[in-house]
Amino acid sequence: MIFIFSGTGNSYSVALRVSEAMGIGLVDVASSVRYKRYGFDAKGEDVGFIFPTYYGGLPRMVLEFARNVKVSNPGRVFCITTCGGESGGACEMLREELGPRLSVDVSYDVLMPDNAVFAFDMPTKEQAAEILKASDAEVEGIIASLKAGDVGDRCVHRSDMDWRELYKKYDEVRVTEPFTLTDRCIECKICAEICPERVIVFYHRRPVWDEEKCSLCMGCIQMCPKRAIEFGEATVNRGRYWNPAYYEKTLGIKLQYE
Numbered sequence: 311m312i313f314i315f316s317g318t319g320n321s322y323s324v325a326l327r328v329s330e331a332m333g334i335g336l337v338d339v340a341s342s343v344r345y346k347r348y349g350f351d352a353k354g355e356d357v358g359f360i361f362p363t364y365y366g367g368l369p370r371m372v373l374e375f376a377r378n379v380k381v382s383n384p385g386r387v388f389c390i391t392t393c394g395g396e397s398g399g400a401c402e403m404l405r406e407e408l409g410p411r412l413s414v415d416v417s418y419d420v421l422m423p424d425n426a427v428f429a430f431d432m433p434t435k436e437q438a439a440e441i442l443k444a445s446d447a448e449v450e451g452i453i454a455s456l457k458a459g460d461v462g463d464r465c466v467h468r469s470d471m472d473w474r475e476l477y478k479k480y481d482e483v484r485v486t487e488p489f490t491l492t493d494r495c496i497e498c499k500i501c502a503e504i505c506p507e508r509v510i511v512f513y514h515r516r517p518v519w520d521e522e523k524c525s526l527c528m529g530c531i532q533m534c535p536k537r538a539i540e541f542g543e544a545t546v547n548r549g550r551y552w553n554p555a556y557y558e559k560t561l562g563i564k565l566q567y568e
Contacts, residue, residue: 311350312358313379315339315372315506317527319556320392320422324449325360326555328390331453332356339375340506348378356385356456357412359404362527363391363419365480366398366473368407370525371506376407388456389417394424397465398473418452419465420445425528425551428488428541432549442553484526486519494538501530501539 312329314336316322329336334355342348361372368376391400397419405414422445423438424430433441455464486509501517502510509521510530517530517539531539532550540546 311335311337311352311355312360313337313339313342313375315361315369315375316556317362317369317506317525317529318425318532318551319553320420320425321360321362321390323553323555324390324392324420324422324445325358327449328358328360328453328456332358332456334358340371342379343371343374344506344508346378348375349380349382351382352384354383354385357381357387358390359388359414360390361392361400362422362425363393363397363400364526365477365483366396366471367400367403367477367480369527370480370484370523371527372404373407376404379408379412381412384412386415386459387412389414390420390452391418391465392420392422393467394422394426394430395467396469396471397467398471398476399468400473401463401465403473403477416455416461417463417465418455419467420448420452421467422553423551425532427528427531427545427548427550428483428526429544432551434549438551480526481523484523486521486524488542489519489531490540490542491517492538492540494536496536496538498535501534504529504533 311334312325314325325336361369389401389404391397401417423433423441497515502512507524509519509524510517511520531541532552
């Protein structure tokens, strides 16, 4: 089984390819946390954790899941983190949080288009396609490594940054207050449907971020079909990005609007 968390689809696209190549199914981390389903029987098959790097570490949903998950009868355990630039200590942090309950045998990282639109300009479609093409080769290499039974820390996109200090800022910035709605909203409810934490609810036919904190996955802002959501002033003139493999997985529908 592969435990997967994905905000805008990069990690999901990797998980899908690994799942198909290795013949193991996917388990949605967000749903597991939401419904407090933490006990699993792997029945001897390999166990994977695939998720994005946030502020050098784990997304809040993955952190909560890692602190509570219990897997019986696991095969080999692997970790794959996707990152927009540097993977920091995401896999290391996962190892620490799993502790003695589950030992990670091998870890990898994959460079993907960044989705932190509150902090960076988004890649153009052409730039994203180029990055994704390069990531395809990385994922193929990871699959080959998994099939070969490799072990150890095989992350290649770390840097010298102090990820533990960087991660301290994550809790400060992952607030929902900066999310705002423009008059372009068409009340399609896609933002609420794709929110993994269900912090978006509709009041009087308008979306409201009903919790103070979220994982900051950026799914709502990135995949709004009318670009009706902003995160403060920083995102106003920035593009949007989501992995092309993601929309139908998330909603069961294709983009309906221009």
